[in-house]
Amino acid sequence: MRTASISDGDLTARARIIAAALDRFAERGYDAASLRDIAAHAGVSTALVTHHFGTKQALREECDARVARFIAEKQDAAAASDVLGEVLGTFGPYLARMLADGGAASDALFTRLRQVARASIDDGSASGWLRSSRDPDAQAVVLVLLGVAPLLLLDRLAAWAGDARAALARLAVPLAELYTDGLMTDGRLLAATGLIPVDPITQESR
Template sequence: MRTALVADGDLTARARILASAFDRFAARGYEGASLREIASNAGVSTALVTHHFGTKLALREECDARVARFIADKRDGATGAADVLGEVLGTYGPYLARMLGDGGEASAALFARLLEVARAMIDDGSASGWLRPSRDPEAQAATLVMLGVAPFLMIGPLTSWAGGADRALGRIAVPLAELYTHGLTTDDRLLAAVGLASEEAR
């Protein structure tokens, strides 16, 4: 699981503050993380944090902007939408999981950006025949975002279960891939439960 959220080799105070903010916001949430804690984790003074960013809200906004730029850069490159979503979650998963759960306008904006990437992934996959389209593509996109973020919401118990965060994410990757590729059930009982089995039979 990647935790280096600044440019490789960038050891400036500003970069260390941003890396610390991503780490502390992911661990404690926006309300729980203090500027003093972020500064201490970065090895700088609180005054230097306020000098560079002003307020905790401005620091969070810069973190969100970094995520947005990462998505834009990947989308502008040759990377496919599926790869973009995977890279975004692999790089920023813990931060996104915590901040999406915090609620508010900033969380809604982050979710909207992820939803846009998921929509593009579904459009690309459906057009190429790689993905099965859903009756509700918008909900399908939201579900893909939810499933992508969910492991990071549960990283604590998953880490205890598997004996390490990277080991946990590696182990669940296999059944998730199986679920995405082959499905889970062998009959239509789940479709029947939501009233869709008869529709499938037509």
């Protein structure tokens, strides 16, 4: 899984610094990642990082702007239902770590992802291949949570499956089953929410 989005021709020092920052922030979090570490990962001097961005906060803002531009480009070029997967596939580890860190910037990222997920739901519902929830806004949040949660636990998942890539590949099957077929064979969970009545004997929706 990639943690940066840089084309083959975009190999300037500035681009390498942004890619390194996306990677270091994803691996260590904003507070623990230093400009010195980011510079070393990019193969440049700390002074050059400071020259281009000034502060670590400004570099974080540029990383978030890179994500925002990527989303906008995908929304212009791809079906709405594909955008969330593209974003998480490209920037997933960075987004997971930044969302966990909290703060105004993280709030803005979460809002943007939620909007992308809601657009995906609306597109899928209109096309007839996705079953809309009774609460589509909450459904959008669930899609973001399910997309981000495995990335927050990559170390644990890697220990379970041997490495992170193998873990995500194994999770893909039950997640696809969950999305496609559901999990429960009756309506007891919906009944527990009070949204629908369920026959107490058969556990079927009334």
